[in-house]
Amino acid sequence: MEALPTGISVLDREFGGGIPSGSVVALEADPASQSELILDRLARVRECRYVTTVRSADAVEASLTLDDEADETVVEDATGDDPFATALDAAAELSERGTIVVDSVGPLESDDGAEYGAFLGDLRRRVDDADGLAVLHALKGGAADRNRVVTEQIADVVFDLRTAVTGTEIVNRLVVPKFRGGAALEEPLKLKLTDSVSVDTSRDIA
Template sequence: MADLMSLYQSDVIQEIPEPPPLYSTGITALDRSLGGGVPAGSVIYILADPESMSEIFLYQFTQPRKTYYFTTERRPQYLIQDIASLGFKIDKITFVDIYSEYYMSPQGEMIDNTGNEYVDAKIVELTEEHLKNIQNIEEGESNIIIDSFSFYLSLNLNPGRIKHLLNTIYEITKSLRSLTYLYGLKDTHDRSIEHEILKQCDAIFDISLDKTGDRVQNKLAIPKIRGMVPTTEMIKFKVEDGIQIDTSRDIA
């Protein structure tokens, strides 16, 4: 038994890979705060205050490389309009229109599938099929954005089915060495399920909105990022022509 364990440990040691390269987020000041970017092959969960306009982060994340953008909340044409209005390019974005698959009939009419367990299971299967197709065709650097993952957490499904989807996302991200961003809303979902997701993801971008007196302040915290030392400071930002990171320091 000892010899077998020794052999197993030796095999594991020989298979330790080189550290992954760092990929730019598309926000230069954020890359600097992180020490150069985010490790390739990372699944990042964006824990967002819905009032903070945090979706602008997603739009800017599309800029450095080819991006597969899964949209569950709106049709792609509305996203294209918003992304272009900020001066961002859309030529590297391939949209995967989950919204229309779920909410629209083949004739283009709005339908209500809310709570339909069969339809909910099928939309997860379709999402996994799209992810596997991306894995089969993609060879270069890429992003995957799921806007939003809250959509899947709100479906009428066994938690194990969501875990299977998350595992599929995780394995494909590692295989492609891509960056995958899962966009989720704060204070919306069962905490035990959310904790499981936060545990599995490689990094957490926690976006909050502080209201003090007559001022509103957007903040980003990064409490977790595997393979790197997480930043201990709150990162202030403004939404202007995209995300503008405030590089000034507070004086105590």
């Protein structure tokens, strides 16, 4: 397995260069968080198929056209009747060592459990064949969904972004409880999420 960079320098340092090729990553975050900044970096670091299940393709493309790197990102609209087929077709077109982003995976999780499990199996095989990376944006909250545990079980890497308001400060901590093929973080990583992703070096005030 080759380490594929995430595009976020602090994570690549922590993970010895990146995430093992062929991995499925679940990025769990609050809907009102800045988690899309993390997706943005993951999508820009190499050729990417970005599958959107909620936002329009135009909205996603607008957010990814800030520089020339976005030219390597193809946005697929999976808001129609068969999002599973759209996502798998995009995965079939994945270039070698490419990335596929599913934003968000919630509408797929809410479907039939057997169909969702089969989808994850097919997605894993296609990503593994390409030595690429799959990123599932798994938003928290809303109705409890039994299929979220399936997402977490299948995922090789789980990024759990926790956002809290402390006094006058918004604090973002990234917890990595699961990392197959590597070492999970022993402690939460405090991130600064504004218009980019960086390490937050400010001290916590009790």
